[in-house]
Amino acid sequence: MSNMKNKEELSEEALEMIASRFRLLSDPMRLRILHTLGDGEMNVTDLVIATRAGQANISKHLGILFNAGIVSRRKEGLNSNYRVADETIFELCEVVCSRLKKQLETRQNALAGVF
Amino acid sequence: MSNMKNKEELSEEALEMIASRFRLLSDPMRLRILHTLGDGEMNVTDLVIATRAGQANISKHLGILFNAGIVSRRKEGLNSNYRVADETIFELCEVVCSRLKKQLETRQNALAGVF
DNA sequence: TATAAATATAACTATGCAGTAATATAGCAA
DNA sequence: TTGCTATATTACTGCATAGTTATATTTATA
Numbered sequence: 001m002s003n004m005k006n007k008e009e010l011s012e013e014a015l016e017m018i019a020s021r022f023r024l025l026s027d028p029m030r031l032r033i034l035h036t037l038g039d040g041e042m043n044v045t046d047l048v049i050a051t052r053a054g055q056a057n058i059s060k061h062l063g064i065l066f067n068a069g070i071v072s073r074r075k076e077g078l079n080s081n082y083r084v085a086d087e088t089i090f091e092l093c094e095v096v097c098s099r100l101k102k103q104l105e106t107r108q109n110a111l112a113g114v115f
Numbered sequence: 116m117s118n119m120k121n122k123e124e125l126s127e128e129a130l131e132m133i134a135s136r137f138r139l140l141s142d143p144m145r146l147r148i149l150h151t152l153g154d155g156e157m158n159v160t161d162l163v164i165a166t167r168a169g170q171a172n173i174s175k176h177l178g179i180l181f182n183a184g185i186v187s188r189r190k191e192g193l194n195s196n197y198r199v200a201d202e203t204i205f206e207l208c209e210v211v212c213s214r215l216k217k218q219l220e221t222r223q224n225a226l227a228g229v230f
Numbered sequence: 231t232a233t234a235a236a237t238a239t240a241a242c243t244a245t246g247c248a249g250t251a252a253t254a255t256a257g258c259a260a
Numbered sequence: 261t262t263g264c265t266a267t268a269t270t271a272c273t274g275c276a277t278a279g280t281t282a283t284a285t286t287t288a289t290a
Contacts, residue, residue, distance in 0.1 A: 027277090027278075029278080029279090053279090054279070054280065054281090056279080056280065056281075056282090057278075057279055057280075060278085060279085061278090075286095077287065077288070078286075078287055078288065
């Protein structure tokens, strides 16, 4: 059967797809944009103001996120309004954040009472 | 209160920590290593064989994952045995993978019946 | 039509990092 | 000791990409 799942080995293509997804989230500016968009739809100018970044930079990041299907775009006159289209993003961030907290806590305890 | 959570703005430091975590997972070779280690503890040589990669490359990736606390190391004679220390990794991969599947399915449906 | 505003894109630079080859280090064996 | 094996590290190269500047594109307005 051609559809058999091979649990031992993942194809290079599958690995690349998954890695690319994580790569999208591996940039602080994109995370900042997504977090800002968490409040709801925003246009580019407002995002530029909110993030205190350059317009070209924000547009480029939004284009990347849009192409990946993570945000959606709604054009309205001169404006482009973006919103988060993939809510699993926040789930991923929360898992990472919780884990980081736990990890730091463990390290703190390791030092507790030492000197 | 100095511990007040500011829901509007994330610090650059927090963003960088979270982004770094995702960056660890944004490389196909590291994902392959982690997937291989999913079967249990392995030493470097076996990982080199299983992944068909260079020894220096595997050692470097393992060092990166070890420093991040994602894998643990147990030295035994000449060998270094690694295992996954942070199981949330697999949770993250599963969320990403499910989302990718759904996304591709949606695109397939968009083309269904067209020509 | 001419001008201005909002956004996108192109070209460029600089930085980070994956892969590799060579070497170092550490434990084991003869 | 001498040599062998497993792993780590260093130095290097090439590629991907974040940020920026300048420009193009699109739509609204005077």
